[in-house]
Amino acid sequence: MKKRFSLLLVILLAASMILAACGDGKDNGDEGSGDSGKTEQYLRVNIKTEPFSLHPGLANDSTSGSVLRNTFEGLTRIGLNGEPENAMAEDIQVSEDGTVYTFTLRDAKWSNGDPVIAQDFEYAWKWALDPANESQYAYQLYYLKNGAAANEGKVSLDEVGVKAIDEKTLEVTLEQPTPYFLELTAFYTYLPVNSKIAEANPDWYKNAGEDYVSNGPFKMASWEHRTKIELVKNDQYWDKDNVKLEKIDMHMIDDENTELSMFQKGELDWAGAPFSALPTDAIPQLKKDGDLNIKPIAGVYWYKFNTEVEPFNNVKIRKAFSYAINRQAITDNILQAGQIPAMAAVPPSMFQENEDGYYKDNNLEEAKKLLQEGLEELGYKDVSELPTITISYNTSEAHQKIAQAIQDMWRKNLGVETELENEEWAVYIEKLHNGDFMIGRMGWLGDFNDPINFLELFREKDGGNNDTRWENAEFKQLLLDSQEERDPDVRMQMLKQAEEIFIDEMPVAPIYFYTNAWLQPDNLKDVAISGLGDVQLKWAYFE
Template sequence: MKKRLSVLFSLMLVLSLFLSACGGFQKGDESAGEKGKSGDKAANVPQELHINIKTEPFSLNPGLANDSVSSNVLNQTFEGLTRIKNGKPELAMAESYEVSKDLKTYTFKLRDAKWSNGDPVTAKDFEYAWKWALDPKNQSQYAYQLYYIKNGQAFNEGKAKAEDVGVKAIDDKTLQVTLENPTPYFLELTAFYTYFPVNSKIAQKNPKWYTNAGPDYTSNGPFKMVSWEHNNKIVLEKNENYWDAKNVKLTKIEMVMVNDTNTELSMFDNGELDWAGMPTGQLPPDSLPKLKEEGKLHVQPIAGVYWYKFNTEKPPLNNVNIRKALAYAIDRKAIVENVTKGEQIPAMAAVPPTMFPENKKGYFKDNDVKKAKEYLKKGLQELGLKDVKDLPPITLSFNTDDQHVKIAQAIQDMWKKNLGVEVKLENAEWAVYIDKLHSGDYQIGRMGWLGDFNDPINFLELFRDKKGGNNDTNWENPKYKQLLIDSQKEKDPEKRKEMLKQAEAILMDEMPIAPIYFYTNTWVQKDNLKGVEMSGLGDVQFKWAYFE
């Protein structure tokens, strides 16, 4: 069933680069159809899901979270104005909405919903959460995701006041949002965790409400957190106060933190896990060929990229030719065939081919050692060094993980063999590692980026501002920045696409990042587990999941 305003939504999508990506708009209560699908089949089967999330989440405050581990928890426990299902945004906390003629003001009517402790979910909870994330004193890495809102960036940069931000609770059930520019994918953005509400009544009383399970950790999604053993396990249970609880079949989700891929697969084989692999965990790369041969392996290309970030303020990575030499000397085909083995696509571009199909080819040739040596020679000359032997060892950092280790070791060998560059490897647990990257305490660091919404700008805007929340490279280019700003105002889809391609060309020429491969999700699951919602962006939702 289409929503009454689907015609208006379709008109909005004319501005979008990818019409089919957003599609129509579905009603949130359409999930009632799931009852007939699972219904009695699930009645006599224990509805408890056991998964692995590998490591401790960075933060379970939607305004501070900035990683997939946190996302995998928050997407089960919280809910925004919309929710993504079958690749399309559907109504969630919002019961209806209206859009102004200039497509810049949204007025959302909230449904009758409660927090897990019984408090009503109000428009003020949304206004509070969004302004809290934008408040510079809270240092939200994802504040820039709210820059689409009028004066959001100005407030975050200390150039405007909180009351100037274009989000306002008109009354308990009415939220008015004014944007800087028409944003065709705004209803996808409101499904992202930075746009989740927070129980303002509790958060104002207890600023550390989100650090432990307990009466103050309230959420508004299909599940609630009942225990959090740090660095060990998180347990969720069905949230009986959730507005759509009748369509939630799982009664419990146990999330263990096992950061060893072989152990994860063994736990699955032993029946301790119902799901092993991405996007919550990871399978051992060496196991993938056999699992595929046995017909157990699930593989799904997603809008995500694995890359190395260069700290462009740390010598010798402050030299563009050194960066290009290192990027060109990587044999990506060898990595995906011999190390990752998950049908990943070698990446010679920043934006995944799911958004820019031409990026399967990319901006440079894979494993171009000849060109890499030319850039190295030029870079050494610019640094006043006679020979590569005069170049101090470069430190390559990554978070503790079997696959990251193997990729780093392979690239370390390639840089030594192809360029004569000495590389030291450094690993750290996730929380420590991400802090080091954000504080600039690294030379080269690995990172993955999964699309937050289905538009190329989500991959390019990361590097728009030197001090942008998730940049870490300290790179900034005025022309690049202006192209992204102008693209936000361009109504012609083809002209906008060309602007974004020009920006990507600048990024790939100055190389603050070295793309390695485009992601696929690879996993195994119990045969009777049904209804898991996997998006093309690589995230997972268990709202509709059940055991048959």
């Protein structure tokens, strides 16, 4: 996921796993009523900031995803073993050619008691594809027959390959066979929406209340904007007997040091990724104390260039700025949690050779050469004539430190002065989507386990998450052709060729591949984090 992500986490992690007994031994306490000695099933985490949107069709970041994955449920869900399993779908049949899926829904209810019906999925998917709704993640539904054409206004939404045959049967027709489609149906853009509620109240998702209904293991009890979201166990959930937590508080504390302090005082039950982040200055001591958990994740942190704004409309200038970054210094001296310097776009877990990347880190000789050539092509005598270069980032200690380090590198290595600009997350991401930036930091965590997910962001110039406004016809065609290729080895080679084009044109400057770093109490069990870094609390409990 901007991933999304999104998008907000500084030290991100993963490996298909279930987080269990690791941490500082802080116990949640036996706080049951009377003398039963029963451990209270009440989890307190920090999601750092207000979610971008809690509408499944509008969400496009990891913070929103952390809430939606625990309050909603799709046709499938990523299980404890990291593989997709049946969720709202009780049975799934696939045609011989792999293009038609027939989902039979189980008996399930929304949190208000309404039945979950096939029309709720059809409504939600078509709503996200409707260009009037401006869903940043509409392209995730392009796998559906006519999905892209409908989103581009070329055909009617009625022609999209999703149809409720009856209340229990959903028929989905794809453009071409998609081996990872059952992973996609677990992703939040594919979640259902209560069509009856949404049609009656288009603003149903903006506040807690009787109209904010969900179909997952938890439901929203309250939403104090910019302060806290309170979730409680959903007594209407079909699998409620396997849900042990009774309450979850999701705080919005935009300061890593405060979060760590609250954890150490027993006021939070988790500190760090994937919900938030740990202060980078605390990492060495936490590692020394043996309290820190670190795991790799399929995610990349990069700087996006606005390729429609001078001087970053010039590929040589983009390359010069990227080559003049010392990534190893950033991972060793700022982050300190095992991150891998990134000179590629796709994580090494998908393309192993990307641990080395396409070019030399901190290649100052080539950077200076390219800078001079780029300046001449743009008609500048020297760097003093460049427009003011601004590095934008959302508020975070680590983002700030990285930006300051890169600002210093560009000053020393290229003689370029830059300004720093930070904004609160919701404001920041809106500015990026509107093209109101020159260089903007962002992270991307995989939405599903395939390299195309890191490349398809940039397939269309006006694609939902392509803030760079870059487009390349050959790159685009390789991605399209790869989706029709049946030979998996040939397909991977096509995606590798697409990545080579992407890196050669440098619309982003990759900085590092993520790890997650976090603290948790010993008695918190079965917090499930996939290899993509998304978190589920359905099975979590305090021992």
